[in-house]
Amino acid sequence: xxxxxxxxxxxxxxxxxxxxxxxxxxxxxxxxxxxxxxxxxxxxxxxxxxxxxxxxxxxxxxxxxxxxxxxxxxxxxxxxxxxxxxxxxxxxxxxxxxxxxxxxxxxxxxxxxxxxxxxxxxxxxxxxxxxxxxxxxxxxxxxxxxxxxxxxxxxxxxxxxxxxxxxxxxxxxxxxxxxxxxxxxxxxxxxxxxxxxxxxxxxxxxxxxxxxxxxxxxxxxxxxxxxxxxxxxxxxxxxxxxxxxxxxxxxxxxxxxxxxxxxxxxxxxxxxxxxxxxxxxxxxxxxxxxxxxxxxxxxxxxxxxxxxxxxxxxxxxxxxxxxxxxxxxxxxxxxxxxxxxxxxxxxxxxxxxxxxxxxxxxxxxxxxxxxxxxxxxxxxxxxxxxxxxxxxxxxxxxxxxxxxxxxxxxxxxxx
Amino acid sequence: xxxxxxxxxxxxxxxxxxxxxxxxxxxxxxxxxxxxxxxxxxxxxxxxxxxxxxxxxxxxxxxxxxxxxxxxxxxxxxxxxxxxxxxxxxxxxxxxxxxxxxxxxxxxxxxxxxxxxxxxxxxxxxxxxxxxxxxxxxxxxxxxxxxxxxxxxxxxxxxxxxxxxxxxxxxxxxxxxxxxxxxxxxxxxxxxxxxxxxxxxxxxxxxxxxxxxxxxxxxxxxxxxxxxxxxxxxxxxxxxxxxxxxxxxxxxxxxxxxxxxxxxxxxxxxxxxxxxx
Numbered sequence: 001x002x003x004x005x006x007x008x009x010x011x012x013x014x015x016x017x018x019x020x021x022x023x024x025x026x027x028x029x030x031x032x033x034x035x036x037x038x039x040x041x042x043x044x045x046x047x048x049x050x051x052x053x054x055x056x057x058x059x060x061x062x063x064x065x066x067x068x069x070x071x072x073x074x075x076x077x078x079x080x081x082x083x084x085x086x087x088x089x090x091x092x093x094x095x096x097x098x099x100x101x102x103x104x105x106x107x108x109x110x111x112x113x114x115x116x117x118x119x120x121x122x123x124x125x126x127x128x129x130x131x132x133x134x135x136x137x138x139x140x141x142x143x144x145x146x147x148x149x150x151x152x153x154x155x156x157x158x159x160x161x162x163x164x165x166x167x168x169x170x171x172x173x174x175x176x177x178x179x180x181x182x183x184x185x186x187x188x189x190x191x192x193x194x195x196x197x198x199x200x201x202x203x204x205x206x207x208x209x210x211x212x213x214x215x216x217x218x219x220x221x222x223x224x225x226x227x228x229x230x231x232x233x234x235x236x237x238x239x240x241x242x243x244x245x246x247x248x249x250x251x252x253x254x255x256x257x258x259x260x261x262x263x264x265x266x267x268x269x270x271x272x273x274x275x276x277x278x279x280x281x282x283x284x285x286x287x288x289x290x291x292x293x294x295x296x297x298x299x300x301x302x303x304x305x306x307x308x309x310x311x312x313x314x315x316x317x318x319x320x321x322x323x324x325x326x327x328x329x330x331x332x333x334x335x336x337x338x339x340x341x342x343x344x345x346x347x348x349x350x351x352x353x354x355x356x357x358x359x360x361x362x363x364x365x366x367x368x369x370x371x372x373x374x375x376x377x378x379x380x381x382x383x384x385x386x387x388x389x390x391x392x393x394x395x396x397x398x399x400x401x402x403x404x405x406x407x408x409x410x411x412x413x414x415x
Numbered sequence: 416x417x418x419x420x421x422x423x424x425x426x427x428x429x430x431x432x433x434x435x436x437x438x439x440x441x442x443x444x445x446x447x448x449x450x451x452x453x454x455x456x457x458x459x460x461x462x463x464x465x466x467x468x469x470x471x472x473x474x475x476x477x478x479x480x481x482x483x484x485x486x487x488x489x490x491x492x493x494x495x496x497x498x499x500x501x502x503x504x505x506x507x508x509x510x511x512x513x514x515x516x517x518x519x520x521x522x523x524x525x526x527x528x529x530x531x532x533x534x535x536x537x538x539x540x541x542x543x544x545x546x547x548x549x550x551x552x553x554x555x556x557x558x559x560x561x562x563x564x565x566x567x568x569x570x571x572x573x574x575x576x577x578x579x580x581x582x583x584x585x586x587x588x589x590x591x592x593x594x595x596x597x598x599x600x601x602x603x604x605x606x607x608x609x610x611x612x613x614x615x616x617x618x619x620x621x622x623x624x625x626x627x628x629x630x631x632x633x634x635x636x637x638x639x640x641x642x643x644x645x646x647x648x649x650x651x652x653x654x655x656x657x658x659x660x661x662x663x664x665x666x667x668x669x670x671x672x673x674x675x676x677x678x679x680x681x682x683x684x685x686x687x688x689x690x691x692x
Binding site: 069072073076080098099101102103185186187188236237238239240241242246249250255375378379381382383385386387389390392393395 | 453454455456457475535536537538539550551552553554555558638639640641642643644645647655656658659660661662
């Protein structure tokens with residue numbers, strides 16, 4: 001019995017020591033990321049290159065669940081528990097301020113000075129990872145809302161909401177049974193993205209003095225536009241229950257003139273056998289004034305775990321720098337169709353040649369905007385969805401829904 | 416005396432495990448519900464019953480409670496009403512039919528809910544073709560009934576099987592005697608079958624009510640609680656508060672409230688069941 005106890009104590013002592021001093025041998029760092037889709041060989045080869053360039057560093061990868069909210073739950077519990085068994089991890093764009101505020105992300109400001117990042121990256125992607133002037137993650141690749149249109153049904157991409165409406169009406173008059181404008185109105189995070197885009201398109205701003213502001217004229221106009229689209233028949237009632245895939249399928253089957261969705265749709269509609277292959281164009285979202293309408297910024301950033309010990313921190317920062325380099329971004333664009341957060345990659349000849357769709361996305365990417373960059377967004381997002389859904393479904397007026405949402409947000413922020 | 420203490424000793428490991436996996440987590444949730452605990456803001460302090468005071472004035476809680484109660488009442492009633500005739504038919508049918516009818520019950524809920532979501536789809540759905548004009552998942556009024564339909568489809572076989580077991584336990588002699596006395600089938604059903612089936616019906620009601628009251632997966636896959644929170648049940652509200660918002664204190668309070676409701680339902684049914692004995 002006594003001997004067992006001794007062994008146990010010795011083990012505990014070893015484990016403690018492991019946390020404090022650097023163990024001998026190579027430094028092993030762990031990277032957690034979502035599956036990139038496509039053959040992982042290219043990505044693994046680049047990690048291999050990193051290990052050759054940095055002798056003494058071993059990188060292990062762990063794949064995250066594909067659903068963003070499941071991954072978030074995992075991080076929430078792991079990081080709250082002080083987990084230090086991973087060093088570099090991919091975070092969704094909306095988590096950055098929240099996780100930073102919680103103290104879970106290492107401050108990367110000295111390794112990645114904000115001025116340098118702002119010069120290299122699209123402005124919105126840096127805005128999304130900055131809290132109180134400090135950098136907490138580095139953009140890896142982005143996602144952005146954009147407008148798809150049928151080149152055979154409308155003369156060109158609409159610049160304003162009025163044009164969107166009149167183009168759609170004209171096409172619908174010629175083709176009975178055709179839907180005008182598809183978007184995502186189901187009660188989920190995507191609904192927030194759609195409504196925020198409409199608010200930005202009406203010259204609105206979602207943050208006022210660092211607080212979420214929904215009870216504004218622009219917000220009423222934006223949400224009112226989406227509600228009116230359903231009420232007037234421009235959008236079918238089915239959008240109230242639709243997420244990305246439902247609308248993508250309807251559009252791909254040739255049953256709609258316009259679709260708001262994410263860049264992944266492009267590869268789908270251009271597949272052989274797609275009924276609308278070669279008949280689809282894309283453009284920034286419309287706006288009230290005709291300037292390119294902002295699309296919601298999505299995508300993934302690489303952060304360093306605040307709990308990982310100092311001797312792994314250096315290697316982790318190097319890995320982040322390596323994975324977010326211009327070369328890595330070109331490879332991600334070519335091999336995995338990931339949209340670069342670095343401005344220069346869009347002009348890279350290899351990208352222009354090998355991934356013309358991505359190169360052509362530059363105007364859309366430039367117009368992207370992050371959802372409210374505040375630690376409270378994740379807390380409030382869910383309640384906001386419920387209220388916006390009420391307006392979209394026609395249960396209450398947009399003004400009413402927005403003031404209810406504002407009340408909830410104020411209550412959360414006042415804590 | 417010795418036998419009794421030995422019995423207690425033998426039962427102790429089982430009791431300890433039960434306490435570890437059932438009682439302790441419940442107590443922990445109750446303890447957590449008395450705190451303000453928001454992960455990201457590192458807030459963790461004892462606030463007594465403030466969460467429950469907020470709960471009583473929280474419109475979203477009451478609407479979720481109403482939705483859950485309505486879902487439970489309608490779904491369980493429909494399952495019983497359909498399950499009983501099915502069970503009586505199955506009594507005549509062979510093993511093949513008994514196995515075949517279990518199919519919906521055997522499919523994982525998340526899978527069948529996804530399948531139904533496509534059936535309900537307003538552009539492609541088969542149901543939409545059959546009944547044009549009904550906006551199944553898009554309208555707050557129909558969305559909950561669509562979820563009820565899915566639940567009824569899935570769990571009626573389960574109810575039917577329980578009732579079938581009850582039916583098989585009814586002695587054939589009693590029915591024969593009634594027939595000899597010249598009772599009509601309807602009379603036999605209401606005066607003999609139904610009263611003798613009471614324990615099985617109560618059991619089915621108990622199982623199904625407890626299950627339906629905690630419904631999560633089917634509705635979460637179908638609508639995520641939308642549109643406009645019209646299909647948000649207590650479990651979904653608690654899940655969103657706990658894991659999406661990271662508000663562990665209030666989320667635990669919601670879970671405790673759900674637990675209290677389920678416990679209440681369970682006690683009522685157990686009392687009825689106890690009276691049967």
